[in-house]
Amino acid sequence: MGRMIAPHSSATPASAPAPTVRKAVVPAAGLGTRFLPATKATPKEMLPVVDKPAIQYVVEEAAAAGLDDILMVTGRHKRAIEDHFDHAFELEQALAAKGDTVRLDAVRDPARLADIHHIRQGDPLGLGHAVLCARHHVGDQPFAVLLGDDLIDPRETLLSQMLDVRERYAGSVVALMEVPEESVHLYGCAAVEPTGEEGVVRVTGLVEKPSREDAPSRYAVIGRYVLDPAIFPTLERTPPGRGGEIQLTDALQELAAEGTVHGVVFKGLRYDTGDKADYLRTVVRLACDRDDLGPEFVAWLKEFVAGLESGQAAESDGNGESEGGRIAA
16 A cells, blocks of 8 residues: 655655555446436446447557556446456357457457456435545555546557656645637536646646636636545535535635645547537547447548538528528528
């Protein structure tokens, strides 16, 4: 068990390295109401993104960053998640008998990514409560938290960068992304100060889903965190906030006031699967990037879009205004 690191209040790196982070927590207890009826019996985390469930991308990201101990915080009706990251002996035997090594490896891969554990959150009391449920598993070690609605492109190294910042500065680290002013109300928003290091800032305050007028910046907290174990006693005394839930942002705000929270500004590829339109965009983008699917799919996509455009042109009236344009107006 690693020792707890004392709070470090300056923006300069800590003199002694923090313990290496090996554990990750993946909250997966949400009801997925925005995807009903698909999520009535299927966890939203298991919805396919091309040919893998969304949550597998998150676990692969954690494993690629060297995190080999992963705790899934699940809820009722989430058994499919446990089954996916377990061995399926009958299926594996059938594929092995056919000599289908490609699909056999694909089936075995989820169980080989890391040492994966599961715990139930019970009552859905918010992200802060889900993190608090991990306390006994994590102990006094720093740990990462990865949210399944945010998929980071596998070619990016965001989590590794955050782990490096944690090693050098101690405390907690959040991932930040600059968003349009009209979107700040959808995120936790950070007030920041420069550290003198490009891409790394000190977080001085956090506000959960502020109005445009009250937002301290356009830096939104996205779904990646590296947390110091000091977050646990802070969460225990954090009262329910927005929506009657225990907000992780509120607890991090208290730690930020102590000068122990830093942010990594991310400018890479991020895919939001939080609503239907963004989910569909994610599937299309990742399919286009696949070597085995991309060329054929992109060619079809171009033809499909061209067909849509020519169809709209054919529906235009004498003034050049299409039926779709009149409806939109």
